[in-house]
Amino acid sequence: MIRTHIEPCHVNRAEADALNRASGERYTQVAVFHWRTYRKHGHWLSQYGAEKWNDRANAEQPTLLHAHSVDAAQQGFYKACKTTRACRKAGLETRFPYRRKKFRTTIWKQTGIRREGDTLLLARARGQPSIRITLPEHLRDVLDIREVRLVYDKAKRRHFWHIVVEHGTQPKEAPGTTTVAVDLGEVHPAAVSDGHDTVVVTCRALRSQRQYAAKRLAELRQRQSTCKRGSRMWKRLQRRINRFLYQQAKRTRDMEHKVSREVVNTAVAMEAGTIAIGDVRDAAEKVKLGKKSNQKISNWSHGKVRQYITYKAAAEGIQTELVDERYTSQTCPSCGCRHKPRGRVYTCGQCGFSGHRDGVGAVNILSVQQHGEPGRICPTGSTTYRIPYNVRVLRSPLDTGQVACGQPQEAAAL
Secondary structure, eight states: OEEEEEEEOOSOHHHHHHHHHHHHHHHHHHHHHHHHHHHHHOOOOOHHHHHHHHHHHTTTSOOSBOHHHHHHHHHHHHHHHHHHHHHHHTTOOOOOOOOOOSOOOEEEOGGGEEEETTEEEEOBSTTSOOEEEEOOGGGTTOSEEEEEEEEEETTTTEEEEEEEEEOOOOOOOOSOSEEEEEEEOSSSSEEEEOSSOEEEEOOHHHHHHHHHHHHHHHHHHHHHHTSOTTSHHHHHHHHHHHHHHHHHHHHHHHHHHHHHHHHHHHHHHTTEEEEEEEEOTTTTTTOOSOHHHHHHHHTOOHHHHHHHHHHHHHHTTOEEEEEEOTTTTTBOTTTOOBOOOOSSEEEOTTTOOEEEHHHHHHHHHHHHHHHSSSSSOOOOSOEEEEOSSOTTTOSSOOOTTSBOTTOHHHHHTO
């Protein structure tokens, strides 16, 4: 399995900034030349043509970067263009990359990485000494080192190494052959059901985190609106906003990873071979529920949670699939009558069935997956709540998007 490990960077700050600045310059040169050519001649440059022009234009200029690190910076623009095409094909209104970048993450490919015992040597330009990284103990037995990135952490205001490794471990065998359903929600991140028992993964801190971020961002934007754009105070507030957003994104991602891990652990305990996830990708399209409700729906990161569940489940040998979730939270699992509930408890006016609203949604998703329509499976077991972590104990959340430095055992569980 391929995983990314975050390790502290002991390279001098000025030297690290110079490397990322050189990467940003190469990216910007390619982007500017591409759009100028398109505006003047109407010709969309190919990636090969842009790289060839950029190499020729900088042939006499000194550089700090290894040749393949230069290629990675140049290719970043066309990778962003490819992502934009995919988003437009999916119906999203996105814009092709156009901004200049003063700094950009420097990437070392496999051809620029050499290993000597427990030390990594990252190549730079001809005549420049290699950068040496001492591998921590939990990375010394990995099968292969795929990539190394020099990433600037805006929250901590320092650089870190992101080391992409191949552990060589194979996915486990599926714990069973049953199917469990997952209903993703905005209040409770997920509800898991096997048709008998239901587990509601509750994480109110995640919702509170999003609300606080929106409120604090509005305050900072309001203060910034009173300043002249481009002034020293305006720039100061913009740097503060950027750092705040980065901090909140890391905290939110940490909670989402813990929620997804709890979902997969529950599926393993239920001996699942397949996880059916309710498809809520169009939940925010053409929604008019008022300013506050629309903000909650737009801040709901169900796509990330679904992505985290997918790759964590794959490591456990469990397959995932998307299931249409229309009317699953409104259909009674006992009699099939449709009723739109209020609050977190679903009560049917026809047969008197009562249960947790998210649990009803999960059971009906399972019914759609197995029988093609909701209301064909009635839960007979219990409903339990699980909190993925203790908020009071975890004062400073780790970024569990990758294996965190100094926490190999805990991170490996992700």
